[in-house]
Amino acid sequence: MGPIWPSYFTDCFSLIFVVDSSNIAQISSSCILLLSVLSAEPLCRASVLILFNKRDIPCIMSLVEIKSLFRIDDIIASAPQSITTKEVSASSGQGLQEVLSWLESVTIK
Template sequence: MCLCLGPTGSGKTLLLRKIQHINAVDETTTAVPTVGTNLFNLRRGNIQIEIRELGGIMAPIWPKYFASANRIMYVVDASNLCQISAAGVLLYTVLAHPQVKNGKVLLVLTKMDASYRQMRNEALLMLQIQRLQKEVKQEIIVIEASAITGKGRNEIMQWLFAEDTKRSILN
């Protein structure tokens, strides 16, 4: 199970909908805040994986779900200057949690279609990723994405399916 986390309104639901069905989202699509959780099933060949989005508003109780996950996809809104540093602090509290120590971590910088977005390097600087990477054991993979254009969709799919594909070949 992969958990999808990130601050309120960072773009988790829309991105997961786009990943699930490439035609599900365009510039006219609207989203409502997730109060609770959303489950997304992805299938590639005979491999199926489950992603559970936890709404940003639920951040205080995210840790209740950590035991059920072996992977974390953390979504940050690269166009929200006010939220981005706080998103880094929140990511640190997640990665420092004992039940997340051995998980795989993907950091998604989304809304890269927005003209007022931060560029990758600036966003990573504001998130203090280099410092964070020194503090935590997990390797943080970074992918730029957009639910509107579909940017990053294939790379995210590849990351999501990589381990499960390996496992099914071994079995």
């Protein structure tokens, strides 16, 4: 789906990027996709929420290790956008309330 995402960038003020943090094999491609999204000119002022999803699934790597592999600190430091990260589980609902609070905080009133 990545190739068609730019069709939706115009007038986009907030963005939620979901990472499957149980799938270590996909981490680097997910990171590259995120970098391409963050460098898109129409999104340069968007508020960005990165969700590390599937935290209910036992994984051989901790979230700290996954974030390090993802180079999340470097990405946040160099991106023009305001970026928030959260760990969630779409399955159990872990973190859902925080996601809703974030959405409320970035919603244009």
